[in-house]
Amino acid sequence: MRNIIAIIEREMRAYFNSPIAYVVLTIFVFLSGFFFRLYLAQVMQMGLMSQMQAQQFGPRPMDMPGMISRGFLSTLSVILLFLMPMLTMGLFSEEKKRGTIELLLTAPLTDLQVVLGKFLAAGAFFVLLLVSTFVPMAALYLYSSPASGPIFTAYLGLLLYGLSIVAIGLFISTLTENQIIAAVLSFGMIMVLWLVDAMANYADSPTSKGVLSYLSILSHLDDFMKGVLSTSNIVFYVSLMLVGLFLTYRSIDSLRWRG
């Protein structure tokens, strides 16, 4: 455990010693703030309109804070899709390029400890990004009283979604010595998992349609956003994460054999 913590600590230092942490944090805070503002304006306008309609047709209940938080939190998944590869691209590729991988793989550490340390480091940075969105959400709580249930499940969904993306990116960074290639490949890979949903619409047989739409990394978030916790969605993200970690682990092993 102490070994894993040492690796996490070093990775976090590396993030904050390089521009990556600041660039990713800044862009993320800016974009998430921008979208929060956008949804806020939209929903308030809708609220105004429904008030006018209410004078004619009688009042209709409308969950304004819920609409804002749902729109805002769903958008985060898209922003993360673009930014997460920046966090994972260097995890192993830099070690390979600089030869520090030789230090890690000859230290009295198991490969699993190395993999978990790296995974948790990028995961921790991702959690930091999520935490930064507590600021606009706090504003929501300050001026209204949103239902906390769906917000909680949405965050849980985002957490699982983000960690599975980290695991994919981690695996891809073991495949190359070049950070840019790792980033582009991770982005492409996540994009494919994102777009299989659209491909499902063109599928011939109902079976392939079912498989393709199940594989979609975003569709499993919908239920979380609506406040529904379903085991199948949790299982999907957890297994995606485990597959990513397992492939990383195997890739390190193969790295040893190939030298």
Add this chain to the structure above:
Amino acid sequence: MITVENLTKRYATKTAIEAVSFQVEQGEILGFLGPNGAGKTTTMRIITGYMPASEGTVTVDGFDVFDNPIDVRRRIGYLPENPPLYLEMTVTGYLRFVAKIKGVPKNKLEDETARVMERASITDVKDRIISKLSKGYKQRVGIAQALLNDPPVLILDEPTIGLDPKQIHEVRQLVKDLAGQHTVVLSTHILPEVEQTCHRVIIIDRGKIVAIDTPQNLRLQLQGGERVSIEVQGPGSEILSTLKAMAGVVDVQQAGDSDGRHRYLVEGELRKDIRSDLARTIVQKGWGLYELQSTTMSLEDIFLKLTTAEESETPNA
């Protein structure tokens, strides 16, 4: 301390090392000598557990590298060919990280990093960012890293590469000081380094061990006997036949004439000093002896002899 048996490493297209076996005793400095690409790094990487072997076994302090990798790695300090440095960290920060993953207890982190910095003489740069250091300092940070947690075995891959002569001298001195408490395996392609620092030498070429011995014995063994260069005045053909007939002389070669004096290279039998016999014979014959000089082969000659002899046997390799 280290036992390597029948070690073979094959890649998809080539064999890096083949049937390499040797032992390293406790407290010994073993030098790995060979041209670039001979398999030095591969052998070291297998001993440190960085990569598995295709065949053969390595045990360090009784632990098998393949079966008990963590126990082995705990006993080894390793300096790879390119020092594994995180360039954005400070020297202290880096060493603290390595100390932690090597399992140095928390309350000893401070003392242990201070100790290795002292040992590698890098205390004066301890708060500098590693990327800003000179190559010599970077190399020494790499050595300091290997010394952390005081491992009984040190594996140093080309420890003096890229250093200036003064630093090279310091590193060699450091390695010598480490022997005794530590078992050291170091690789190099610089010959004087081996002669100056190592107790035993392994010469490796194209993945095979060509010779294992002390630097002194290697020289004796390969010299093919003492070689003496002489300059004699007298009848040329008679001198030649007399010298050839002498007991203990293996070979005589003419090495030129000038002003009626003849130069010869006389090769004596293994470990036999023929100089006084030579002088006596020449003087008894009444010839003039102008020069008598024994020439020894340097390890460099031996190294070349060994590795080029190999080449002529396998011209297609």
